Amino acid sequence: MTELNPKTRNKLTVPENRLAGSDSCQNCGTELQGPYCHYCGQPDKNFFRFFPALLREMMGDLLDYDSRLTRTMKPLLFQPGKIATDYMQGRRFRYTSPVRLYLFSSIIFFVLASFITNLSISEAVSESAIGHAKTVTTESIPPSSETKVQTDAEDKEHNWAEPIFKIDLESDASGASEDIDLPFLPQSLNSWINAELAKSEIKSAAIEEDPSLITNKIFDLLPMTIFALLPVFALLLKAFYVFTKRYYTEHLIFALYNHSFLFVLAIIILLFTTGMGAAVANGWISEAGWLFTISGWLTVLLWIWMGIYLWLALKRYYQQGWLMTSVKYLGIGFLYIVVLSLVTTLIAVISFLLL
Numbered sequence: 478m479t480e481l482n483p484k485t486r487n488k489l490t491v492p493e494n495r496l497a498g499s500d501s502c503q504n505c506g507t508e509l510q511g512p513y514c515h516y517c518g519q520p521d522k523n524f525f526r527f528f529p530a531l532l533r534e535m536m537g538d539l540l541d542y543d544s545r546l547t548r549t550m551k552p553l554l555f556q557p558g559k560i561a562t563d564y565m566q567g568r569r570f571r572y573t574s575p576v577r578l579y580l581f582s583s584i585i586f587f588v589l590a591s592f593i594t595n596l597s598i599s600e601a602v603s604e605s606a607i608g609h610a611k612t613v614t615t616e617s618i619p620p621s622s623e624t625k626v627q628t629d630a631e632d633k634e635h636n637w638a639e640p641i642f643k644i645d646l647e648s649d650a651s652g653a654s655e656d657i658d659l660p661f662l663p664q665s666l667n668s669w670i671n672a673e674l675a676k677s678e679i680k681s682a683a684i685e686e687d688p689s690l691i692t693n694k695i696f697d698l699l700p701m702t703i704f705a706l707l708p709v710f711a712l713l714l715k716a717f718y719v720f721t722k723r724y725y726t727e728h729l730i731f732a733l734y735n736h737s738f739l740f741v742l743a744i745i746i747l748l749f750t751t752g753m754g755a756a757v758a759n760g761w762i763s764e765a766g767w768l769f770t771i772s773g774w775l776t777v778l779l780w781i782w783m784g785i786y787l788w789l790a791l792k793r794y795y796q797q798g799w800l801m802t803s804v805k806y807l808g809i810g811f812l813y814i815v816v817l818s819l820v821t822t823l824i825a826v827i828s829f830l831l832l
Contacts, residue, residue: 549573553738557786558793561731575733579707582740583700589744591696593751598688673830680832694828702824707732710813717805718795731794735787742786746779 501507502514502521513520549572552559560572573581657674658667684691707729714728753772756762762769787810792802 545571545573549578550741553578553734553741557788557790558731561734561790561794564730564734565727575730575737578737579704579733579740582737582744583703586740586744586747587696587700589747591693593747594692594696595689598692601688670830680829683832690832691825691828694831695824698824698828699821702820703736706816706820707736709816710736713809713812717809721795731790735790738786738790739783742779742783746776749779750776 500509502509502517502519504519505514505517507514507516509521549560552563552572561575563569564572564575572578657671659670662670711725711729711732714731715723715725718728749772753762753769757764757769788802788806791797791806791809792799795802797805
């Protein structure tokens with residue numbers, strides 16, 4: 478056992494034999510044969526240490542930010558299908574686990590996307606308010622016909638004239654709205670839906686005033702919905718590769734790593750495009766300059782790489798011919814895009830109802 482100086486020993490709030498350096502594991506009591514317990518895996522570490530070092534270790538445990546993450550990023554971004562293949566062949570410890578990597582990348586993406594979206598909305602609303610204030614000011618001066626045309630054009634440009642999100646209910650001959658009756662839902666839920674839809678104009682006006690109301694609600698629902706779609710994507714893979722005799726888990730691992738790649742690349746694209754937009758807005762670079770032109774081409778190349786990557790990942794992981802892989806790539810991609818479109822529309826409607 479590690480010897481402690483008297484000053485440290487007097488400050489202890491736990492028995493000295495429960496500190497690191499003991500002969501047995503502090504968790505399960507198994508006799509230690511090294512820095513890790515061979516029975517339960519707990520490290521023999523002392524938490525009575527300098528706080529920054531302890532905080533760094535805790536963050537490392539939380540985010541798995543160690544050599545495994547750095548070893549994961551390079552093949553994740555530049556070697557399609559390699560991580561999933563290695564993982565299924567038993568080379569797992571060198572990489573971040575698929576679930577942890579998916580959760581980490583998706584959380585960062587949705588937080589960043591929500592922040593950028595709300596920032597853009599705030600800027601748009603501010604510009605609209607400034608434009609409206611200018612219009613009100615010029616109304617006190619009798620405008621000439623030319624000035625009036627210009628003022629009307631500016632008002633149309635800055636004013637949020639049309640609601641951003643509105644649901645129009647069908648009306649009967651008398652003009653009254655007809656209730657929606659979905660037979661696969663209980664009557665209580667149908668009643669709630671109709672009650673919320675009856676508030677459509679009020680909600681649309683609120684969204685027009687503050688569009689972040691609907692975007693925040695959408696971003697609240699979207700992360701868990703996309704996560705719930707992972708098994709659906711794995712089922713698509715299972716259906717298209719049914720004769721490969723792979724287990725469903727193998728398709729799910731592939732889905733997790735490829736969705737993680739999509740989130741990481743989307744984060745890079747968001748940061749890059751937002752940074753370039755901020756540089757233009759602050760006058761650091763010009764839209765007509767070579768730097769902005771190159772950045773535009775780089776963004777296009779990243780989007781192209783996204784599509785190529787997924788195609789190559791299918792080829793490497795499932796080891797089928799180029800023609801068969803291409804056909805299945807187009808089929809899986811088309812069906813999954815249809816599912817995503819339907820689900821995204823449903824999320825938007827649900828978000829509107831929940832306002």
